[in-house]
């Protein structure tokens with residue numbers, strides 16, 4: 001990713017808030033700015049799975065997330081009702097947006113073009129401007145509605161990166177599994193990382 005535009009990271013109410021949190025850590029480490037959006041169920045799952053409680057108005061949550069990630073200005077949180085955010089309009093550029101984790105509800109609403117909150121509107125904008133929309137769906141098993149919605153979004157150019165770690169890199173810890181999935185997200189938006197060894201890297205190093 002050559003431009004210096006921030007990446008929009010969205011945490012929805014699917015299981016796996018850690019994917020969004022780990023993604024933000026890696027983006028900040030790579031020197032990328034981050035625009036952060038969180039759905040109401042996203043806050044609930046963050047608290048349930050990670051014990052993270054980011055409550056309050058837009059200003060308070062901004063302070064809390066900047067403290068959590070130990071950063072100052074590269075990270076901006078937008079309330080999900082803030083249509084005055086630049087993310088609500090195509091005039092701010094095509095955009096790169098990663099929804100991690102992405103609930104089936106959010107997938108369905110994006111696929112239907114509902115745009116009833118900033119997350120849905122911002123995703124709609126990225127699709128209409130032919131930017132880079134990356135979705136990390138988390139549900140199992142998947143029903144035909146989930147599959148059809150993902151197919152529709154994939155045909156529109158969204159990248160579907162399911163939370164499906166591989167095991168060929170011989171993961172030893174939960175971190176290894178999380179990093180594998182987050183590495184796949186970073187690959188889709190062109191951010192260099194060393195979260196997981198590239199397949200064949202050892203073989204070519206010994207050639």
Ligand SMILES: Cc1cc2nc3c(=O)[nH]c(=O)nc-3n(C[C@H](O)[C@H](O)[C@H](O)COP(=O)(O)O)c2cc1C
Nearest residue numbers: 012013014015039041042048103104105106138139
């Ligand atoms: C602890 C917890 C885990 C959940 N896990 C999932 C999940 O993995 N996938 C999913 O699609 N929904 C999951 N849900 C349900 C969603 O949060 C719910 O459908 C919500 O309306 C999604 O809203 P959002 O898309 O605006 O975040 C979970 C809910 C809770 C409380």
